[in-house]
Amino acid sequence: MKRLLLPLLALAAWPALAAPRHLPVPGGVAVVPLQAPAGKAPRAFFGDTPLAVVREEGRWLALLGIPLETPPGRLSLRLEGSDAATAEVEVRAKDYPVQRLTVRNPRHVNPTPEDELRIAREQEIQDRLKRHFAATAPVTAFRLPADGRLSSRFGLRRFFNGEPRRPHAGLDVAAGSGAPVRAAAPGTVVNTDNFFFNGNTVFVDHGQGLISAHMHLSRVDVKEGQRVAQGEQLGAVGATGRVTGPHLHWAVFLNGTAVDPELFLAPAKGR
Template sequence: MNTLPPFPLSPNPSPRRGEGRVLATLLVIALSFLSALLPGVAFALPQNAPVPGGVAVIPLESSAAVPRARWGDRQLAVLQHEGRWVALLGIPLSQTPGPLHIKQDNGKTHTIDVQPKEYTTQRLTIRDQRKVTPNPEDLERIAREKLILDALRTRFSNSQPDPDFSLPAQGPLSSRFGLRRIFNDQPRAPHSGLDISVPEGAAITAASDGTVINTGDYFFNGNSVYLDHGQGLITVYMHLSNIEVYEGQKVKRGERLGAAGATGRATGPHLHWGVILNGSSVDPELFLPPHPLPANKD
């Protein structure tokens, strides 16, 4: 946060009471004017990782007003950091390496060179075969739920996000983001979040300030909470045993959302924590402080 330098002490005698009131009023006006000129609140940024499933941090051209940036038809989050505007691009896991072009509202084009990244394979055994090969009734439910989830993923609100996240559960990591998953010897979609191994009933908390935009019980995700942090930055908390918040509720970083469980498609109690940026699932670890996280020894 920027602070103003101290005013120099006056060598003149103290003013009389009436003059003091006038000077105090002028000082308040001056400080208000100067604070309006100072840059806005500076937020910590996610790690810059221009790879499939990563985040590109893009410096923008200087602008007095908040600039806008787009990738195709997707509007990007724009934050102020150390006196500069930056855009955050969530890169889809399916993105082919190569150049991406970001357009700023002033006509400037920014090119991002997406680098290749290989994700390892994970094999899991699911006891409930319906969670691997759903029956026709399940498929109808999944299709209905997909319409809801797709709308949540593409939500864009104008509130200012703070992307400096806290880990929403206390436990070792059991599965990292991007793993190519094979359930019961059948290939399935890559892992779209970070799995944290915690016991049944463990506290699950908000990674940052946000608004609850959805709670529900989904076929694959189980009991889930979706938080909107602003400008297309969404977090999701899956497989909960119970939900303790409601849609429309404002929550603070560290506020309890519910308890860990094994609902939906899960091999045991854990939290699946997902981060969505401009409609793309991205690696949650990029939004955490840069220190190593413990992993299961299994």
């Protein structure tokens, strides 16, 4: 009993609005403290893109999702309603490992011209979903949306059937077909389409540009526009789209860029 109690207490102590882990690398998140006059939320921008600003233990924190292709060096945020006009972020280098995969459907590696049209159309839809900025303050203390081993981590440099393709922009959870997929945090379901690469997908908008996508589902249990609570079932694990077998691909976007979902999870043993 004693052994069970400790992790439970640790979980209860995890604040509901805990900021993600600060990891200023490509594909990471910079957590930037802001000084502001009392009572009013400051605003932060990266270029023209608004950033999530959350409050934790009486402090304002701007959250910057750093694109995977960002070279090491200094980035500047523009601030409004803050004591300073700008904030600097020093991006460090990170080398992600290589992963080689074999997929059976050759069209998933070299799509036909007709497939390319569909892919371009879907890219536009997904880019729009990723960039959406709702005013609602997000809950950033996520729970893993499926039970299982973390099989492919974020950022892996990928080769499909020997050919270089885009890096792995999400986290894979090994779970059997039909296993429940649950919302990592409260939000609104904003899309439930079937995509060429991603298969049946549920996008959940958590607020302020924090968005998660659950891919390759065998079944979708929610509708667009539906509000979901943390832990509410969205659908079931499957093998739709470009996959080597059933699993959940969970992607997390901040200010329109894919970031490492593990930064939003409470530290756990074995991770």
